[in-house]
Amino acid sequence: MQSSSRGSSQRLSSMAYPSFRIPTLLISMFATFASFYVAGRLWQDSQNRVYLIKQLDRITGQGQSAISVEDTLKIITCREQHKKLDSLEMELTAARQEGFVSKRLLEINGTYSEGRPLVMIGILTTFxxxxxxxxxxxxxxxxxxxxxxxxxxxxxxxRFVIGRSENRGDNQDKDIDRENRLTNDFLILDDHVESKEGLPNKAKLFFAYAADKWDAEFFAKVNDDVYVNIDALGSTLATHLDKPRVYMGCMKSGEVFSEPKNRWYEPEWWKFGDKKSYFRHASGEMYVISRALAKFVSINRFVLRTYAHDDVSAGSWFIGLDVNHVDESKFCCSSWSTGAICAGV
Structure with missing residues (x-):
């Protein structure tokens, strides 16, 4: 009886084991296949982004600009996604080491705690x-x-933004180089010749070069006779961090002057229609664009049109794009008021 009972127990035991092994095996197989599928999709997506970026680098590296606005924005988006993935991976690693402690974007005392600069300010100056x-x-x-x-x-x-003298290497260039060695606060545009007529192109080159060198959230253009309220600027920009394509300033649109003797003469006045009024654009004393728009200018620097004035030129670059025009009275530098960001001096 004992041997018979023992045999029955062994048979029952051997029958019971497969019932537990099969579900475990299925779960393991499912997890493995799922891992391969997710890894494959991520690899394919990364390869597509790499291909688009290489194509862009190949085209712009050859001095060509045969790339559509739609393709340009797609490439900017790909680059942004790629950087976000890298940033998330770094944050995840840091969080694991620190016990998943969250970080606020702006602390109470106004300091900026994100990895990239909040804003890069180009102060356009001259000799x-x-x-x-x-x-x-x-x-x-x-x-x-x-x-x-x-x-x-x-x-x-x-940074103070300046080009080079028409007589390259003269005393004007040497004075700037000497000042920069003492202060280290210049962005020198070596391939731009300083001139009053060249200001619109200088503004374009500033945004292009700054976007290549600094991975800031925003880029601001300021004249060298403007006082900037840093705290007001920081708090205002922080409220627009969730908007990918922002063009911000004291918005205006005025008369296009066709008389050569007028101070604000526009040689291409005939392009603005019969009523001769400018399109909506930010006043030139100070205006801000977001990172995506600065990169758009950088990529398309060879085909973007400039007019007689830098503020009108900047406004023309974003016509036809999905851009959030922010008319912010705090950027109206001609009138100083409480909470204003800038003022002419």
Whole structure:
């Protein structure tokens, strides 16, 4: 009886084991196939992004610009996704080490805690205006340790933007190089010749070169006779971080002057229709564009049109794009008021 009972128990035991092994095996197989599928889709998506970026680099590297606006925006989106993936991977690694402690974008004291700068400010200046630059350094930009603190603490990176003399290497160029060695706060456009007529192209080159060098959230153009309220600028830009394509400033549209003797003469006045009025654009004292738009300018720098004035030119670059035009009175530098971002001096 005992041997018979023992045999029955062994048979029951051997019958019971397969019932537990089969579900486990199926679950393992399903998990393996799912992993292969997800990895394959991610690999394919990354390869597509790499292909698009290589195509863009090949075209722009050859000095060509035969690329549509739609393709340009697609490539910008691909690059943004790629950087977001890299950023998420880094944040995930850091979170694992720190116990998944979340980070706020802007702390209560106004410091910027994200990995990239909040805004890169290009202060367009020219030869013979060192007094203006020194006044800006003393008023709001700072120099040395103060400038470093502004960049690291608030994520605001200001630079004076200037080209080269028509007589390359003359005393004007040497003076700028000497000043830059002392202050280290210039963005020098080596392939731009300084001239009053060249200001629109200078603004375009600033956005193009700055977008290539700094991965900032926003890029601002400022004249060298403008006072900037850094805290007001930072808090205002922080409210627009969720908008991918922002063009922000004191928006206006005025008369197009066709008389050559007029200060604001527009040689191509006939392109603006019978009523001769400019399209909506931000005033030139100070305006801001988001990272995606700065990269758009960088990619299309060889085909973007410039007019007589840099503010009109900048406005023309974004016509036809899905851009959020933000008319912000705080950027109207001609009238100083409480909470204003800028003021002419």
């Amino acid at each position: 013979g205006r060192q007094k203006n630059r020194d006044a800006i350094r003393n008023a709001w930009m700072g120099s040395g340790a103060a400038l470093k603190k502004l960049e690291d603490g608030k994520g605001i990176v200001p």
